[in-house]
Amino acid sequence: MAAVGWIKPALFLLCLTPAVQLLHGAWTDALGINPLEALTHATGEWALRFLLLTLSVTPLIRFLRLPALLPFRRMLGLYAFFYASLHLGTYLWFDKFFDWFEIWLDVQDRLFITAGATAFLLLVPLALTSTRRAMRALGRAWNRLHRLVYAATAAGILHYFWLVKADYLEPIVYASLFAVLMLLRLRRPNLVRAPAAASDASGSGAKAP
Amino acid sequence: MLVRIARSSDEKESAVTPPEIYRQRRTFMQQCAIGAVGLAGGLSLSRPSPAALELGTPKSSRYSTDEEPTSMHAATHYNNFYELGTDKEDPHLHADALKTEPWSVAVDGHCEKPGTYAVEDLIDMSLLEERIYRLRCVEAWSMVIPWLGVPLGAALKPLQPTAQAKYVAFQTIMDPDNLPGQRRRVLDWPYVEGLRMDEAMHPLALLTVGMYGEALPNQNGAPVRIIVPWKYGFKSIKSIVRISFVEQQPPTAWNRETPHEYGFYSNVNPDVNHPRWSQRRERRIGEFRKRKTLMFNGYAEEVAHLYAGMDLRQYF
Numbered sequence: 001m002a003a004v005g006w007i008k009p010a011l012f013l014l015c016l017t018p019a020v021q022l023l024h025g026a027w028t029d030a031l032g033i034n035p036l037e038a039l040t041h042a043t044g045e046w047a048l049r050f051l052l053l054t055l056s057v058t059p060l061i062r063f064l065r066l067p068a069l070l071p072f073r074r075m076l077g078l079y080a081f082f083y084a085s086l087h088l089g090t091y092l093w094f095d096k097f098f099d100w101f102e103i104w105l106d107v108q109d110r111l112f113i114t115a116g117a118t119a120f121l122l123l124v125p126l127a128l129t130s131t132r133r134a135m136r137a138l139g140r141a142w143n144r145l146h147r148l149v150y151a152a153t154a155a156g157i158l159h160y161f162w163l164v165k166a167d168y169l170e171p172i173v174y175a176s177l178f179a180v181l182m183l184l185r186l187r188r189p190n191l192v193r194a195p196a197a198a199s200d201a202s203g204s205g206a207k208a209p
Numbered sequence: 210m211l212v213r214i215a216r217s218s219d220e221k222e223s224a225v226t227p228p229e230i231y232r233q234r235r236t237f238m239q240q241c242a243i244g245a246v247g248l249a250g251g252l253s254l255s256r257p258s259p260a261a262l263e264l265g266t267p268k269s270s271r272y273s274t275d276e277e278p279t280s281m282h283a284a285t286h287y288n289n290f291y292e293l294g295t296d297k298e299d300p301h302l303h304a305d306a307l308k309t310e311p312w313s314v315a316v317d318g319h320c321e322k323p324g325t326y327a328v329e330d331l332i333d334m335s336l337l338e339e340r341i342y343r344l345r346c347v348e349a350w351s352m353v354i355p356w357l358g359v360p361l362g363a364a365l366k367p368l369q370p371t372a373q374a375k376y377v378a379f380q381t382i383m384d385p386d387n388l389p390g391q392r393r394r395v396l397d398w399p400y401v402e403g404l405r406m407d408e409a410m411h412p413l414a415l416l417t418v419g420m421y422g423e424a425l426p427n428q429n430g431a432p433v434r435i436i437v438p439w440k441y442g443f444k445s446i447k448s449i450v451r452i453s454f455v456e457q458q459p460p461t462a463w464n465r466e467t468p469h470e471y472g473f474y475s476n477v478n479p480d481v482n483h484p485r486w487s488q489r490r491e492r493r494i495g496e497f498r499k500r501k502t503l504m505f506n507g508y509a510e511e512v513a514h515l516y517a518g519m520d521l522r523q524y525f
Contacts, residue, residue, distance in 0.1 A: 032298065033287030033494060034350060097498065102487065109482055163485065165348075166466055167295040167395045 011072060015079045018046050019086065036094040043087035044116075048160065050080035051153045052177050059184040074130055077149070081127040084156075088120050112162030119155035122148045153178055272413055273341035274507070279352035281421040283494050289346070290428055290447055291395055292381065292388040299390070300428035306387050307427040307448060314433065318378075318454035321369035328433050332359050332416060339422075340415055340436070345477045345506045347441035349486040351493050356436050357419030362410040365452075370406070374454035378403040379435065379446045396462050402446035403459035403473070404437065405515075413438055413511055417445075439508040441475045472525040476516070477506035481525045 022042055025031040031038040057073035060066065096103050106113045126146055128134070135142050157178055160171040290300035293307065314331055317323045336359040345351045365377065383399035385391040391398045408414065415436040418425060425431040430447025437444050443463050453459070463471035470484055479489045479502040490499040505512050516524070 033283045034297070034492070036492070036497075037350075094497075095499075102489075106487060109487075110484060112485065165485070166291070167393075169393075 008071065008075070012075060015050070015075070018042070019083070036090065040087065040090040040094065043083050043090055044160070047080055047084035047087050048153075048156050048174055050076055050083055051149070051156060052174070052181065054080055054149065055153065055178070055181045059181060063184075078127060078130055081123050084120055084123055088116075091116075112159050115155050115162060116159035119152045119159055122152035122155065126152070150182070269339040270341075272511075273339065273355075274343055274353060276341075276343065276353045278341060278355050278421075279494050284352055284354050284420065285426050285428060287494065288429065289348075289442070290390075290430065292390045292398075292400065292448070293428060294390050295395060301426075303389055304427035306389055307382070307431065308384065308387055309427065309432045309448075312432050312450075314449060315451045316368055316453075317451070319371045319374040319456065320454045321371065322367065328418065331433070332364055332418060334359075336360070336363055337418075338415075340438075342413075342415075342436060342438040343506050344436075344438065344442055344445075345491060345502065347443060347471070347475070347483065347486065347488075349488065349491050349499075349502075351491045351502075353493075354420055355422070356415055356417045357422070358415040358417035358436065360412050361414040361416045361435055362412065364416045365409060368452075368454075370454045373456050375406055376403050376455050376457070376459055377406060377409045378451075378453040378455050378459035379449050380451035380453075381446055382448045382450045397465055400446060400462045401459065401465075402435075402444055402461050403455075404435075404444075405458075407515055408437070408512075411512060411515065413508060439476055439505040439512045441471075441477055443471070444475050474516075474521075474524050476512075476521065476525075477502065478504060478521055478525065480504075481522055 022031070022039060026035060026039065029035070054073055054076040057069055057076065061069050092098055092103065096106070107117050108114070126148060129138060129142060129145060138145065157171060157174050160174060161168065164171055286301045287297045288300055289295075289297065293300040293303040313325045313327055315325050316331075337357055338359065339355050339357055341353060341355045343351060344354050370377070379402045381400035382388070383391065385398070404414070415438075417430075417434050417436045418432060420426075420429060425434065430445075433449050434447040435445055435449070444461075458473055461471075461473055463475075464473055477488075481488065488502055491502045492499050503509070
């Protein structure tokens with residue numbers, strides 16, 4: 001169990017590397033011909049990747065019976081929000097230069113912007129209630145509230161689909177991974193109930209072997 | 210079959226902008242810093258210094274803009290040419306996949322001189338001009354590129370289109386064995402485009418064989434393409450293998466793909482909304498702030514009469 005002690009800060013730094021790389025790339029002019037577009041696209045893709053990583057923690061815990069992974073779910077989720085915020089920031093600044101009227105038109109006129117804005121807004125309450133105190137205060141409602149992450153991920157992937165002009169390969173990859181992660185959740189009652197119940201019975205405080 | 214184009218050294222000195230000027234690469238961070246200062250100070254400092262052009266850039270055509278050309282590196286390393294891949298870097302990375310030798314252009318339809326032409330038979334090289342044009346991509350970015358070519362009309366007239374020829378259609382090479390992008394059905398290959406006859410005959414329309422004083426690089430549509438500067442970039446079809454004179458409005462690749470987004474005309478128009486990009490502004494590659502998009506990409510004075518009486522919202 002001592003391992004978990006250093007795994008968490010290591011994972012924290014690992015999750016930060018894309019942002020550091022992008023910052024370094026921007027500083028050294030290594031982001032290609034249209035660096036502002038590159039920043040926007042990269043932060044958006046990392047937000048989606050972290051959402052999918054977050055959603056894979058629960059199935060991993062279940063199938064590998066590794067409840068010790070649970071603390072990483074919050075970190076991955078907050079990183080998804082971090083990259084989504086950077087993504088939104090690049091749009092507001094580099095694309096619209098904080099012209100709120102233009103932004104309002106964009107949200108109304110362009111479906112992919114509407115979907116992206118929806119995804120971000122859905123993530124905000126999740127980030128705000130990610131503290132231990134909020135968890136305790138909300139009790140069961142916390143679990144219900146945090147199901148919004150499914151809607152946020154779906155909206156984020158839709159945002160990507162509607163952005164793409166003709167080549168849907170990458171959005172299809174994200175959508176497929178999302179579908180698999182959702183199917184894993186549907187299968188739970190039939191296949192894994194017994195062992196899951198058993199491990200629950202052994203006490204929620206019990207450490208995984 | 211090599212397209213022989215006069216090198217810049219063969220041109221009159223006054224005719225061609227020295228390539229070393231195009232190649233000057235403004236750094237992104239400079240722009241970023243200027244932009245940030247501009248934001249902080251409430252200034253608008255988006256335009257780069259025109260100092261580089263003062264070294265001497267006489268125009269060889271009255272249709273050339275005096276705006277600073279985009280660096281040659283940017284124009285040849287960031288563009289769309291879906292036959293070579295859908296990322297902006299793909300055309301340059303996969304440029305070798307386009308086989309330009311041998312190359313011929315089939316001419317058919319309503320004309321007196323149908324047949325198969327070598328590029329040099331299609332183009333009277335004595336008419337070669339440098340045209341520095343703004344290029345506006347439908348994706349809301351833009352460049353300024355010095356093209357080498359001849360007026361499209363001057364190349365089409367000797368083919369003697371008949372009175373029945375109301376439109377001219379163009380087709381890009383179809384070569385899925387070599388072109389990586391054509392192995393997937395991203396678009397309904399081959400890429401096709403078309404112009405109304407009066408658009409094709411307009412003096413701004415250019416049958417293009419070079420850029421920056423050199424022959425077209427593969428990734429920019431070698432060996433021969435058109436440039437229609439008042440329309441979104443995708444109308445300027447690359448690597449042409451067929452020219453057809455037709456009576457009916459021909460199908461065009463992007464319109465066939467997504468008709469409500471890409472019309473047949475696709476004139477640059479900041480007032481016609483697009484479901485993906487606001488067309489009111491554009492990012493000139495190399496600049497930090499966005500600039501306003503101009504009607505007909507700034508060529509309204511020359512081309513607006515072509516569309517007199519047409520509802521440009523309907524015929525977008």
